[in-house]
Amino acid sequence: MTLLVTGGRILRPDHTVERADVRIDTDGDIDAIGDLERTERDQPLDAEGGLVTPGFVNAHGHAAMTLLRGYADDKPLDAWLQEDIWPTEAELGPEDIAAGARLAAVEMIRSGTTAFADMYFHVPELVDVIDEAGLRARVGHGVVTVGKDEAAAEADVQEALDIAAEYDGAADGRVRTAVMPHATHTVDTDSLERLVAGAQERGVPLHFHFNETESYLDPDGTGERPGAYADRLDLLGDSAWAAHGVHLTDEEIDRLADTGTAVVHCPASNMKLASGLAPVERLREAGVTVALGTDGAASNNDLDMFGEMRDAAMVGKLAADDASAVPASAVVEMATQAGADALGLPGGKIAEGEPADLAVVDLSGAHLTPEHDLVSHLAYAARGSDVRHTVCDGKVLLRDGELLTLDPATAKREAEERAREAVERAS
Ligand SMILES: N[C@@H](CCSC[C@H]1O[C@@H](n2cnc3c(=O)[nH]cnc32)[C@H](O)[C@@H]1O)C(=O)O
Numbered sequence: 001m002t003l004l005v006t007g008g009r010i011l012r013p014d015h016t017v018e019r020a021d022v023r024i025d026t027d028g029d030i031d032a033i034g035d036l037e038r039t040e041r042d043q044p045l046d047a048e049g050g051l052v053t054p055g056f057v058n059a060h061g062h063a064a065m066t067l068l069r070g071y072a073d074d075k076p077l078d079a080w081l082q083e084d085i086w087p088t089e090a091e092l093g094p095e096d097i098a099a100g101a102r103l104a105a106v107e108m109i110r111s112g113t114t115a116f117a118d119m120y121f122h123v124p125e126l127v128d129v130i131d132e133a134g135l136r137a138r139v140g141h142g143v144v145t146v147g148k149d150e151a152a153a154e155a156d157v158q159e160a161l162d163i164a165a166e167y168d169g170a171a172d173g174r175v176r177t178a179v180m181p182h183a184t185h186t187v188d189t190d191s192l193e194r195l196v197a198g199a200q201e202r203g204v205p206l207h208f209h210f211n212e213t214e215s216y217l218d219p220d221g222t223g224e225r226p227g228a229y230a231d232r233l234d235l236l237g238d239s240a241w242a243a244h245g246v247h248l249t250d251e252e253i254d255r256l257a258d259t260g261t262a263v264v265h266c267p268a269s270n271m272k273l274a275s276g277l278a279p280v281e282r283l284r285e286a287g288v289t290v291a292l293g294t295d296g297a298a299s300n301n302d303l304d305m306f307g308e309m310r311d312a313a314m315v316g317k318l319a320a321d322d323a324s325a326v327p328a329s330a331v332v333e334m335a336t337q338a339g340a341d342a343l344g345l346p347g348g349k350i351a352e353g354e355p356a357d358l359a360v361v362d363l364s365g366a367h368l369t370p371e372h373d374l375v376s377h378l379a380y381a382a383r384g385s386d387v388r389h390t391v392c393d394g395k396v397l398l399r400d401g402e403l404l405t406l407d408p409a410t411a412k413r414e415a416e417e418r419a420r421e422a423v424e425r426a427s
Pocket residue numbers: 062077081085086089119120121141142143144156182209212269295296299
């Protein structure tokens with residue numbers, strides 16, 4: 001059967017809105033857009049009164065950190081990681097990661113996210129959840145070598161490279177991989193070099209936290225800026241994407257632009273951890289692809305890309321001291337097309353031949369009335385709870401607010417139990 005998204009208005013790649021139906025073929029690709037007559041082969045999906053948008057792309061996060069939501073708040077990054085997060089993560093086993101990731105998948109699908117990037121551990125269990133949930137993702141094993149002996153560091157590097165090779169193309173091709181050193185200052189130079197070489201050999205991209213706080217700014221203790229250091233080690237490049245990019249010199253912005261490295265802005269995480277104001281407007285002006293990410297649920301504290309769009313627009317104006325900076329259309333672009341570009345995944349736009357990764361946003365709420373400008377509504381007024389349907393790779397994951405691939409009650413119960421037990425073990 002083909003799927004026919006009927007009666008809605010669609011957000012075009014140029015951000016115009018038009019009345020149109022969308023037909024999705026059995027391969028999961030968008031086949032036709034326009035005034036389409038329903039045939040007996042079409043299974044209908046009612047978009048009347050809704051806006052059909054590209055599925056949102058959450059370009060940086062740690063899905064299973066949903067288990068640590070609200071566990072440690074109101075602290076700066078280093079203390080938060082070292083005192084609270086890392087000791088508890090040390091207690092998380094594969095089944096915990098599966099439970100946390102399943103909860104994240106429920107939250108993402110319900111709020112219209114169809115693709116995400118994930119840096120964490122126990123990646124095989126995450127991949128199973130992505131397969132079951134029907135989502136699309138770019139995943140990797142996060143490598144940290146500081147505080148580890150040589151053998152443990154070596155094992156972490158090897159695991160990241162093995163995972164990147166083994167799972168690329170999993171879940172019918174919806175899962176792609178990357179090599180993911182945690183950051184330039186938490187992985188030693190030798191290991192970084194091995195990871196870069198391994199990524200190049202395997203033909204997969206690199207992803208890492210970059211210039212998030214002041215403590216990132218002298219990665220190898222020589223005074224060399226992380227931009228120059230990362231460039232020298234070949235971490236930067238047009239398939240790489242860097243999270244945060246808060247503290248950037250003009251020279252580093254030029255380097256990101258020249259190398260084609262994308263940056264994922266994580267406004268809520270940056271505000272919550274008081275990491276600083278990312279120069280989003282300057283990055284965009286320099287021609288850097290800027291995507292949008294929630295980061296983990298412990299520093300956000302949700303995975304709703306609508307909240308992220310609104311935060312990015314608001315804080316982007318404050319950072320630039322200019323109300324016209326980071327406008328509505330820019331954050332919608334960041335949350336869709338730029339995210340797909342940064343991750344090197346298909347989707348991010350509603351166009352013939354593209355895979356059908358989309359969300360239908362219900363416009364009937366009082367907070368979405370009147371309809372002067374639907375791009376403005378997406379950026380400033382809509383919420384994840386306004387999402388009526390979510391479709392990924394042509395498969396309906398959420399229909400009329402009901403999850404079809406996962407059971408939310410079970411996911412919540414399991415995450416609740418496993419989170420409580422992990423925290424008990426850690427204390
Ligand atoms: N294998 C590593 C785990 C790295 S996964 C990626 C890590 O990033 C951490 N993380 C989450 N959010 C942030 C952030 O904003 N900045 C830096 N690290 C973060 C997260 O808690 C997780 O420990 C180890 O041995 O510890």
